[in-house]
Amino acid sequence: MGSGEPNPAGKKKKYLKAALYVGDLDPDVTEDMLYKKFRPAGPLRFTRICRDPVTRSPLGYGYVNFRFPADAEWALNTMNFDLINGKPFRLMWSQPDDRLRKSGVGNIFIKNLDRSIDNRALFYLFSAFGNILSCKVVCDDNGSKGYAYVHFDSLAAANRAIWHMNGVRVNNRQVYVGRFKFPEERAAEVRSRDRATFTNVFVKNFGDDMDDEKLKELFSEYGPTESVKVIRDASGKSKGFGFVRYETHEAAQKAVLDLHGKSIDGKVLYVGRAQKKIERLAELRRRFERLRLKEKSRPPGVPIYIKNLDETIDDEKLKEEFSSFGSISRAKVMMEVGQGKGFGVVCFSSFEEATKAVDEMNGRVVGSKPLHVTLGQARSRW
Numbered sequence: 001m002g003s004g005e006p007n008p009a010g011k012k013k014k015y016l017k018a019a020l021y022v023g024d025l026d027p028d029v030t031e032d033m034l035y036k037k038f039r040p041a042g043p044l045r046f047t048r049i050c051r052d053p054v055t056r057s058p059l060g061y062g063y064v065n066f067r068f069p070a071d072a073e074w075a076l077n078t079m080n081f082d083l084i085n086g087k088p089f090r091l092m093w094s095q096p097d098d099r100l101r102k103s104g105v106g107n108i109f110i111k112n113l114d115r116s117i118d119n120r121a122l123f124y125l126f127s128a129f130g131n132i133l134s135c136k137v138v139c140d141d142n143g144s145k146g147y148a149y150v151h152f153d154s155l156a157a158a159n160r161a162i163w164h165m166n167g168v169r170v171n172n173r174q175v176y177v178g179r180f181k182f183p184e185e186r187a188a189e190v191r192s193r194d195r196a197t198f199t200n201v202f203v204k205n206f207g208d209d210m211d212d213e214k215l216k217e218l219f220s221e222y223g224p225t226e227s228v229k230v231i232r233d234a235s236g237k238s239k240g241f242g243f244v245r246y247e248t249h250e251a252a253q254k255a256v257l258d259l260h261g262k263s264i265d266g267k268v269l270y271v272g273r274a275q276k277k278i279e280r281l282a283e284l285r286r287r288f289e290r291l292r293l294k295e296k297s298r299p300p301g302v303p304i305y306i307k308n309l310d311e312t313i314d315d316e317k318l319k320e321e322f323s324s325f326g327s328i329s330r331a332k333v334m335m336e337v338g339q340g341k342g343f344g345v346v347c348f349s350s351f352e353e354a355t356k357a358v359d360e361m362n363g364r365v366v367g368s369k370p371l372h373v374t375l376g377q378a379r380s381r382w
Helices: 008-014 031-041 069-079 099-103 119-129 155-165 183-194 212-222 249-259 277-296 315-325 351-361
Strands: 019-023 044-051 058-066 090-093 107-111 132-140 143-152 176-179 200-204 225-232 238-246 270-273 302-307 328-336 339-348 372-375
Touching (some): 031 044, 069 090, 107 155, 119 143, 119 155, 155 176, 183 277, 212 225, 212 238, 238 249, 249 270, 302 351, 315 328, 315 339, 339 351, 351 372
Antiparallel strands (some): 019 058, 019 090, 044 058, 200 238, 302 339, 328 339
């Protein structure tokens, strides 16, 4: 990739020649609106808004494919952060090969940003150090959360940005700029550091009669505590776990070593170091990845999509209605706050079974509503 300075010729070889990624789109933006926005930049092949395969709701990003690379480059250089539907969008070259993004090379993390710094300001703040593939200030409904990511096309450019910008005051705030670390790497660092210093202990698998005072009495034998808390639900009933924070690491470590696996009122206690949030999230990601791989290993199926479902239809009833057409590997009603959203998915083992179900069930009244049933594409994830 060279020194990281802009290299249009190399860039065109590296990415899809005339396709741009458009991010941070308003949910109401359509393909036609994208077309009208970018058509003045040059002839277009197509525009596409990416949507959820089941709900068809927009995902907040899309693609614009120009006929000529020069027009795509002109749009990237002159239209980035323009408004569409009143909201600024982000442009970057479309990257069909996502190995560079997943590698983390050239990616940096910035925190303690002033809330006034947006994507545009971030881009121009860091563009002096090399060619930027993407940059994003992380936001919620209240605006900037004070941290961001910038991905350069080379490690050299990222290192220059870190060298020059780490510790610099931007809008009267001293910013931190460092190498991007994947969550698993950060969790491992926290885990390694915390094992030698932790004072917070996690306790679970005790009886319903355990309260704060009893828990404190049990754990105070090992040293002075700062806080002891049994976690309860909205009705006040114990959830069977709690936390004990000691004044010293030595006391916390002694409690873990002595009480873990001890039987209290017929229950075997689990006592361990309380994990940080980043560790818990990393563990959830690992579990999700294992489930994803397990789902991927299942035989591929053919899904059909069902709309206009009656509110009384749940997974079991949906499966029952379609079971006569063949072998069903998955039947799922999409839910929101415990109530059906009116659509679902049924996955058959063969195309013939799915086609038969569509032919016979489309328009049939189930419950109080006529179904709208369409055929999907075979997807192993269903």
